[in-house]
Structures are given as C-alpha cells and as structure tokens.
Amino acid sequence: xxxxxxxxxxxxxxxxxxxxxxxxxxxxxxxxxxxxxxxxxxxxxxxxxxxxxxxxxxxxxxxxxxxxxxxxxxxxxxxxxxxxxxxxxxxxxxxxxxxxxxxxxxxxxxxxxxxxxxxxxxxxxxxxxxxxxxxxxxxxxxxxxxxxxxxxxxxxxxxxxxxxxxxxxxxxxxxxxxxxxxxxxxxxxxxxxxxxxxxxxxxxxxxxxxxxxxxxxxxxxxxxxxxxxxxxxxxxxxxxxxxxxxxxxxxxxxxxxxxxxxxxxxxxxxxxxxxxxxxxxxxxxxxxxxxxxxxxxxxxxxxxxxxxxxxxxxxxxxxxxxxxxxxxxxxxx
Amino acid sequence: xxxxxxxxxxxxxxxxxxxxxxxxxxxxxxxxxxxxxxxxxxxxxxxxxxxxxxxxxxxxxxxxxxxxxxxxxxxxxxxxxxxxxxxxxxxxxxxxxxxxxxxxxxxxxxxxxxxxxxxxxxxxxxxxxxxxxxxxxxxxxxxxxxxxxxxxxxxxxxxxxxxxxxxxxxxxxxxxxxxxxxxxxxxxxxxxxxxxxxxxxxxxxxxxxxxxxxxxxxxxxxxxxxxxxxxxxxxxxxxxxxxxxxxxxxxxxxxxxxxxxxxxxxxxxxxxxxxxxxxxxxxxxxxxxxxxxxxxxxxxxxxxxxxxxxxxxxxxxxxxxxxxxxxxxxxxx
Numbered sequence: 001x002x003x004x005x006x007x008x009x010x011x012x013x014x015x016x017x018x019x020x021x022x023x024x025x026x027x028x029x030x031x032x033x034x035x036x037x038x039x040x041x042x043x044x045x046x047x048x049x050x051x052x053x054x055x056x057x058x059x060x061x062x063x064x065x066x067x068x069x070x071x072x073x074x075x076x077x078x079x080x081x082x083x084x085x086x087x088x089x090x091x092x093x094x095x096x097x098x099x100x101x102x103x104x105x106x107x108x109x110x111x112x113x114x115x116x117x118x119x120x121x122x123x124x125x126x127x128x129x130x131x132x133x134x135x136x137x138x139x140x141x142x143x144x145x146x147x148x149x150x151x152x153x154x155x156x157x158x159x160x161x162x163x164x165x166x167x168x169x170x171x172x173x174x175x176x177x178x179x180x181x182x183x184x185x186x187x188x189x190x191x192x193x194x195x196x197x198x199x200x201x202x203x204x205x206x207x208x209x210x211x212x213x214x215x216x217x218x219x220x221x222x223x224x225x226x227x228x229x230x231x232x233x234x235x236x237x238x239x240x241x242x243x244x245x246x247x248x249x250x251x252x253x254x255x256x257x258x259x260x261x262x263x264x265x266x267x268x269x270x271x272x273x274x275x276x277x278x279x280x281x282x283x284x285x286x287x288x289x290x291x292x293x294x295x296x297x298x299x300x301x302x303x304x305x306x307x308x309x310x311x312x313x314x315x316x317x318x319x320x321x322x323x324x325x326x327x328x329x330x331x332x333x
Numbered sequence: 334x335x336x337x338x339x340x341x342x343x344x345x346x347x348x349x350x351x352x353x354x355x356x357x358x359x360x361x362x363x364x365x366x367x368x369x370x371x372x373x374x375x376x377x378x379x380x381x382x383x384x385x386x387x388x389x390x391x392x393x394x395x396x397x398x399x400x401x402x403x404x405x406x407x408x409x410x411x412x413x414x415x416x417x418x419x420x421x422x423x424x425x426x427x428x429x430x431x432x433x434x435x436x437x438x439x440x441x442x443x444x445x446x447x448x449x450x451x452x453x454x455x456x457x458x459x460x461x462x463x464x465x466x467x468x469x470x471x472x473x474x475x476x477x478x479x480x481x482x483x484x485x486x487x488x489x490x491x492x493x494x495x496x497x498x499x500x501x502x503x504x505x506x507x508x509x510x511x512x513x514x515x516x517x518x519x520x521x522x523x524x525x526x527x528x529x530x531x532x533x534x535x536x537x538x539x540x541x542x543x544x545x546x547x548x549x550x551x552x553x554x555x556x557x558x559x560x561x562x563x564x565x566x567x568x569x570x571x572x573x574x575x576x577x578x579x580x581x582x583x584x585x586x587x588x589x590x591x592x593x594x595x596x597x598x599x600x601x602x603x604x605x606x607x608x609x610x611x612x613x614x615x616x617x618x619x620x621x622x623x624x625x626x627x628x629x630x631x632x633x634x635x636x637x638x639x640x641x642x643x644x645x646x647x648x649x650x651x652x653x654x655x656x657x658x659x660x661x662x663x664x665x666x
Contacts, residue, residue, distance in 0.1 A: 061532075061538060064540075138580060182540075191581070191584065192584075195584045199394075205394060206583070206584030206585055207397075207515075207540075207541075207582065207583045207584055207585065208540075209584060213581055216577050216580055216581070217573075217577070218573040218574075218576040218577055218599055218603065219573075224606070225576070225599075225602050225603050225606050227576060227577065227580055234581075240550075240551040240552075241551075243551040243558070243560060244549050244550070244551055244560065247471060247549055247560055248524070248546055248549070248567075249540065249582060250539070250540045251524065251525075251528045251539030251540055251542060252539055252540065266551055266558075269558050270551065270558050273557065273558050
C-alpha cells in the first residue's frame with residue numbers, strides 16, 4: 001500500500017462502519033503546526049471538550065470560539081489592512097475635502113506619514129477609518145470593499161491581502177469546526193469591511209462577524225429603501241469592548257479565544273475566567289524572518305500585558321517562529 | 334402495513350437511495366395551516382427558492398428568514414409578556430425606589446393601570462423595561478429571566494407563557510429550517526429577555542436573536558470579570574430600527590420576513606424590496622374566539638398601514654381565523 005492509500009483509510013472506515021466525527025481525528029490535523037506545547041494545548045483542549053461523558057464535555061451548541069482578525073488571522077504589518085483601504089479612499093476623496101490637508105490624521109494619510117498615524121493609537125485609527133467610510137449606502141460600501149480587496153496588494157510581498165493570512169490559523173479554524181465548534185471573528189476592525197470576504201477566506205459567514213460599527217440609518221432614497229452610513233461611531237469592538245460585542249452578538253460566553261495583542265486581553269480574560277475547560281491563546285509575532293517581529297513597543301498590535309500575565313493565567317503563547325512550520329499559504333506548499 | 338410503518342417509508346427511501354432533502358417535502362408539512370392563499374404563498378416561495386437551476390434559486394447560505402416575536406411567534410395580549418416580567422420586577426424593587434409611586438410609567442405599573450401604560454406607546458414601554466432591568470450583571474439577569482419564565486402564567490389562560498406560542502408558526506419555523514433556511518428573531522423586545530428560552534421553544538439559538546439592548550459594561554467586580562447592565566438604552570430594535578438591527582447582526586439582507594404589526598413595516602419593506610423572490614408575511618389577529626381580535630386601533634401590536642399597503646406590496650396577510658386550524662399547541666392536539 002502506498003502512503004496515499006493509507007491516508008485514505010480512516011475516511012473509508014468512517015464511511016463503512018458509520019462511525020461519528022471523532023474517528024476523523026485520526027486524519028492529519030494542524031499540519032503546519034510543529035509538535036510542541038502550543039499544538040498539544042489546542043489538541044488537548046479540543047479532545048477534552050468533545051469527549052462524551054468526560055468531565056469537561058461541552059455540548060456542540062456551546063462550543064463557541066472567537067478569533068481576533070488583525071495579527072491573529074492575517075497580517076497587520078506594516079499597517080492594519082483596513083487602513084490601507086482607508087488611505088486609498090481618503091486619497092480618492094481628498095479633492096472634495098480640502099480641509100484634510102491641514103487636519104490630522106487626514107494630513108498624515110495624504111502625506112503617507114505612517115509614523116504620525118501610528119502615534120494616534122488604535123482608537124484614533126479606528127475613528128479615521130469610520131470617518132472616511134461614511135456618506136454612502138451600505139451597498140455602495142460593500143461594493144467598494146469587494147473591488148478593493150480583489151485588486152489591492154500588500155506593499156512588501158506584492159501578494160493580494162487575502163493571501164496574507166496565516167496558514168496554521170486557517171487549519172485551526174477548520175480543525176475546530178470539524179470538532180463541532182462555531183467560529184466567530186471578534187475584531188476591532190470594521191464589521192462591514194470584513195463581511196464581504198471573510199466567508200471565502202476563513203469559512204466564517206457574515207453573521208458570525210463581530211466588529212466595530214458606525215451608525216447606520218434606514219431611509220427611503222428616491223423611494224428605494226436604503227441603509228445610509230453616518231459619520232458617527234456606533235461601537236468600538238476593542239479591549240473591554242470585545243466582551244461587550246460578544247455579549248450583544250453571540251449571547252453565549254465562548255469557551256475558546258484567540259488573539260495577538262493587548263486589545264484582546266479582556267476577551268481572553270472573559271472567556272478563560274469561566275468555569276470548565278477553557279482555551280486562551282495568543283499569537284506572538286516573534287518571527288522577523290518569515291513575518292515581522294514585534295510586541296511590547298509596537299504601535300500596531302502591541303503585546304505587553306498579555307506576554308507577562310498570559311502564562312500565569314494558563315494562556316497558550318504561540319511562537320510563530322518555533323510553533324509554526326510556515327506562516328503564509330504560499331510558504332506552506 | 335400499519336400507518337406508523339407507512340409514515341416511516343419516506344425516511345427509508347432517503348436512507349436507501351441517498352436522495353437529498355427535497356424528498357422530505359413529501360412529508361406532511363404545515364399541518365396546522367388550512368389550504369388557502371397564505372399556505373400556498375409560503376410553500377410556493379420555498380419551492381421557488383430551493384429549486385436548483387430554477388430562476389429564483391437562492392443558495393442555502395443566503396436563505397435568511399427573520400421573525401418578529403411578540404404577536405408573531407407568541408401572544409402579546411393582554412400585554413407584552415416582557416412587560417409582565419417587568420411588572421413583577423418593578424413591584425419587587427419598589428421599596429428601594431419610593432420615587433416610582435409618583436413617576437410614570439412606574440406609577441401605572443405599581444397600580445396595575447394597564448390602560449395608562451399602553452398609552453405610553455411601544456417605545457415608552459421598551460424604555461420602562463430597559464430601566465427596570467438594569468443594575469445587575471448579565472448573569473444575574475439571565476437567572477432572573479429563567480426563573481420567571483419557568484413559573485409565570487398567562488393571566489387569562491393560566492398556561493405558562495412558553496405555551497402561548499402559535500403552533501402554525503412553530504411549524505413554519507421548522508419547515509423553513511428543513512428547507513435550508515437559517516431562522517432569526519428580530520424583535521423590539523429585549524435581546525437578553527429572549528435568549529435564555531428561545532432555543533428550547535423555537536429552536537433558535539441565542540446568537541440568532543436580534544433585539545433591543547441596554548448598555549453593558551465590562552468590568553472586574555471583586556476581581557471577577559463581569560458584564561454590568563447600565564440604565565441606558567443602547568439600541569431600540571423597532572420600526573426603522575429593525576433593518577438596522579438586521580444589518581448589524583446578520584450582515585445579509587434576508588429573503589423572508591414575518592411580522593404582525595406596523596412595528597414590522599420597515600423590516601418587511603427592506604426585505605421584500607430587493608430583487609429576486611421575496612416573502613413578506615403579516616399575521617393578522619382577527620380571531621376573537623381563539624385568541625384576541627385587534628389591529629388598527631390597538632395600543633399593543635397596532636396594524637394599520639400594513640393592512641392597507643401590505644397587499645399592494647405583495648405581502649401575504651394571514652388570517653388567524655381562516656388560515657389556521659388551531660392557534661396554540663394545547664388546541665392543536
């Protein structure tokens with residue numbers, strides 16, 4: 001028997017004997033993860049909560065897993081990808097807004113001054129994104145997002161942004177779903193920026209995306225019902241906002257949370273401080289060769305408190321350098 | 334062959350021949366609906382959007398159906414059920430709030446003055462509910478809701494409120510789900526009041542409930558992470574708020590909407606004005622014998638504009654009297 005035939009065997013057994021999903025665990029899983037404490041923590045957790053009759057068993061309906069997006073599922077360097085989208089839009093709209101030439105953070109955008117922008121902090125950046133995304137219908141915004149994401153390229157790799165996702169995390173999403181988990185994104189990014197493409201890239205449908213929002217108003221425009229995007233922030237889904245966003249949207253306390261920065265701290269704290277088996281995991285960007293090394297002092301994706309307190313709280317710190325065999329799909333062939 | 338054996342046959346055929354879900358449509362469906370234009374509109378719509386290769390086919394992921402709750406899935410007479418819950422809580426808390434004795438709408442609650450309360454309108458009632466539900470953690474509120482719903486009785490029938498649901502609508506929910514639809518509640522009621530019990534009663538999980546919300550704050554209480562309910566309205570999911578709530582939570586435009594009052598008008602308008610096959614349906618409370626007859630002049634669940642404009646817009650108006658064989662599960666045996 002050749003190895004390809006052997007790898008088909010567990011599937012055949014399932015088909016023939018009618019065994020349940022648990023048999024599928026014999027299939028290769030998390031192939032881009034090195035054996036080590038991080039992978040062991042993930043697999044150990046999943047096996048515990050799916051073991052029927054076991055002390056840590058969790059019913060499928062309660063197997064909710066929440067993932068940050070920027071820096072956790074796709075790259076956030078050299079800047080949040082939504083910011084690149086915002087920059088392109090602001091530049092396109094600059095003629096209609098002459099005041100932006102002298103007003104921060106718009107001035108920095110027009111001058112490609114990333115350093116000044118970064119200093120305005122994540123909250124300031126979110127405000128910039130929100131402000132630059134209003135004044136159109138939700139349908140128009142969806143179209144603009146789809147067109148941009150289909151063509152824009154990462155400034156360093158020249159790859160489409162949707163290729164700048166982390167292969168090991170894609171495998172983790174699929175592994176959790178194969179074990180009955182419902183996977184959600186809980187991101188500081190704009191909910192409407194993510195929804196048009198996350199299903200195709202991550203397998204997560206729009207209704208399982210939680211994010212920051214601007215005010216939206218329902219009205220008739222020339223007799224046609226429309227949802228207008230107003231230049232006013234509705235909700236910022238970051239830091240202590242993440243457990244709140246989870247509560248509003250999901251209404252269940254998740255049992256697993258995945259993040260990469262201190263913006264995810266409260267989300268991991270909320271998830272892992274409940275009774276029962278819980279998994280908190282932080283992706284640590286320590287791989288300057290294959291991606292970018294940054295943590296405590298970064299303006300984007302700062303990870304400081306999480307590095308200190310995470311291990312004491314039982315959270316798994318993933319070293320991208322040593323826990324991942326490869327980072328992006330194009331490196332994992 | 335006895336009849337039980339015959340009823341098993343379609344299932345056996347599916348198992349043996351490996352046919353898809355479409356074969357299951359041969360099973361009795363919507364048994365509590367009389368044959369007539371309403372049932373025909375529902376079945377015709379579902380068959381159109383599920384017919385692979387047909388001109389109106391809709392992929393399963395896009396088969397989103399939204400249901401109002403009060404008056405659409407369960408009774409709202411003689412008052413919104415959440416109000417009965419609020420009354421009980423306000424009475425229990427009255428000693429700590431002496432000012433309520435002179436302040437409307439609290440005064441009306443303490444005096445069981447339903448007429449005055451009804452005059453404050455749905456919006457006023459929602460505010461009352463929100464205000465009376467704050468000052469505790471989300472966990473404490475969930476517990477209070479669960480305890481109340483398990484014991485409280487409808488004032489006229491003496492049945493548990495969870496038995497005051499409409500059997501034909503339960504069948505409609507199940508029929509849609511059997512045809513690949515994802516069913517959501519979109520209610521003016523409080524999201525946290527509904528979530529603890531809707532899964533058991535309607536088969537709708539908490540994450541598929543959209544409703545009105547009060548502000549929630551994440552904080553540490555004696556070192557324990559908690560979500561505190563603040564006495565401040567966050568979002569009112571009624572009238573023009575319903576399409577907005579749908580947009581924030583679901584992020585897809587539904588293809589079917591079910592309501593019973595003018596508070597659902599904009600939701601039906603939003604859903605049915607898009608291109609493609611769409612279903613808008615209004616439950617008309619015209620059955621004074623088996624439930625309560627009310628529409629244009631009712632303070633609760635007023636249906637006026639919808640009655641006039643609905644038919645012109647192609648919406649189906651369900652007569653509870655003539656379209657339903659029975660109303661509540663205990664009448665449908």
